[in-house]
Amino acid sequence: MRAVVYESPRRVTVRDVEDAVVEEETDALVRITSSALCGTDLHMYDGRTGAEEGMVLGHAPLGVVEETGSAVTSVRPGDRVVLPTHLFCGTCPHCAQGLTAARSRIRPDGFGAAYGYAGMGPYRDAQAELLRVPFADANCVPLPGVPGDRFEDAFVLLADAFQLP
Known part of the structure; x- marks a missing residue:
């Protein structure tokens, strides 16, 4: 697949x-249709974050679910979704208390997990054709509308703000 990659x-x-x-039964695979850029991307572009060569950039994505793992129940292939930038499992004690920033299951070696942020886990970002979404039931927010309309474009600016308890 094609992706926007940090070189230097x-x-x-x-x-x-x-x-x-x-990769996991709780994953979804999403074909990206839109993705926003923000200041964080510019910090990486400028070389101020410790981004490594080969890192896929971009976040705040929208797309269409192509495939789901066997444990995913909230979305199915064909659903249009917006994806929060920061990842969480939705089931650990931290998430149950609404402390999704603690993210103990999605990144046991440290706090904070996000798509394509330097130092925030091994997750590729969304300036790519396809994106693996871990813990899809927590991280895929279904969008209203009918397939093929462009209503989803209004949601790309909200993707970075969506954090579900």
Whole structure:
């Protein structure tokens, strides 16, 4: 698949990378239709975050679910979704208390997990054709509308703000 990849400070390229796939029964695979850019992307672009060469950039994505793991119940293939930038499991004691920033299951080696942020876990970002969404039941927010309309574009600006308790 094609993706926007960090090469070095102030240098990004579009290149082929390994396809995203469903790795766990709680994952979804989403075909990205829109993705926003924010200041964090610019910090990485400028070389101020410790981003490593080869890192897929971009976040605040929207897309269409292509595949789900066997344990996913809230979305199915064909559903249009918005994806919060920061990842959480939705089931650990921290999430149960509404403390989704603690994220003890999604990143046991530290706090904070996000798509394509330097130092925030091994998750690729959304400037790519496909995105693996871990803990899809917590991290896929279904969108209203009918397939094929462009109503979802209104939601791209909200993707970075969506954090579910």
